[in-house]
Amino acid sequence: MALRLSTLLPLLNLAAGAAVFTAGFAFAADNISSSDKSWAEKAARANAAEVVTGNLATTNAKRADVKSFGQMMVKDHTAAGKELSTLASGKGLTLPDTPDNAHQKEAAKLEKMTDDKFDKEYIKESAVKDHKATVKHFEKGAKDLKDPDLKAFAQKTLPTLQHHLAMANDLDKAK
Numbered sequence: 001m002a003l004r005l006s007t008l009l010p011l012l013n014l015a016a017g018a019a020v021f022t023a024g025f026a027f028a029a030d031n032i033s034s035s036d037k038s039w040a041e042k043a044a045r046a047n048a049a050e051v052v053t054g055n056l057a058t059t060n061a062k063r064a065d066v067k068s069f070g071q072m073m074v075k076d077h078t079a080a081g082k083e084l085s086t087l088a089s090g091k092g093l094t095l096p097d098t099p100d101n102a103h104q105k106e107a108a109k110l111e112k113m114t115d116d117k118f119d120k121e122y123i124k125e126s127a128v129k130d131h132k133a134t135v136k137h138f139e140k141g142a143k144d145l146k147d148p149d150l151k152a153f154a155q156k157t158l159p160t161l162q163h164h165l166a167m168a169n170d171l172d173k174a175k
Contacts, residue, residue: 036147040088046134047081049099052107053126062115080157127168135161
């Protein structure tokens, strides 16, 4: 029996260590309120949607300013998405990296369009409408989030999103 116990003891210590390590991550995620988790998930999906539709704008848009805006969306929202994902990961959260169903359907619709028709739809839906909603989401987060790191992220990112919205409104006026 002593031989078996001495063989099992290191395995039991390893299992106990893994349980403590895993519990640490679960504890970190459990410290984030459900409303903060929901906010972060929605923000991650919004970022992913802007990257997807921005990529489409770089290939399907007719107007140079719409293509340029799409490139900026890819660059800025990829960076914001990575920052949010890293922040969340450090707290034991895994965020989605794809748009929600509604934005996936919009992207599929945009994918079939080109030229003026694409420009009009992209500006109306992805540039103006989505940025209005995202700015509102980040304003709420900057004010109401309980997690200080998520709140700081929302506050830091909000001016960029407001700038995107202003540019989107300018694109819409330039029809």
